[in-house]
Amino acid sequence: MENVDQELPRVYWAPCSLNGPRYGLVVLNESITMIRYPNPKPEYDPTQDLMQIWIMKEYxxxxSWIEKYTVRPFLIxxxxxxxxxxxxxxxxxxxxxxxxxLKFDKVKELDLNGCPGSLRAISFKESLIQIPRGTEHSTQVRNF
Known part of the structure; x- marks a missing residue:
């Protein structure tokens, strides 16, 4: 297991063929994944402005970047x-x-609305490591 306290920030270079207007980072198969997606504009062409999904296999x-998927664009x-x-x-x-x-090429609008730019998703991974708790009067910050 890595010691997170000693981990230094790293610079990762994106694949050179990713030259689109917008990008996002997510996790896929426990790997850093970069999504390139088009910015809808007047000259937007759904046949040309595809969404690309790249995975970094080795940090x-x-x-080690591989293009995993190329899918039709969505106005996101x-x-x-x-x-x-x-x-x-x-x-x-x-x-x-x-x-x-991604497997069946099906889009579904879910019954959850927010203001544009307000939705977030957080990845959760179950762990046996206990997060230290303080008392109701403690203000000490602990590294774990």
């Missing part, structure tokens, strides 16, 4: 997460939560 190794505000390695979650321009199944 810090530029040559931002990518939020990839769940169970096949279900992408996006926020639409109107603030609606949208899911896209």
């Amino acid at each position: 810090g190794v530029y040559e 505000e931002s990518p939020l997460a990839i769940w169970k390695d096949c279900l992408m979650l996006f926020q639409s321009r109107k603030g609606v939560l949208i899911s896209y199944d």
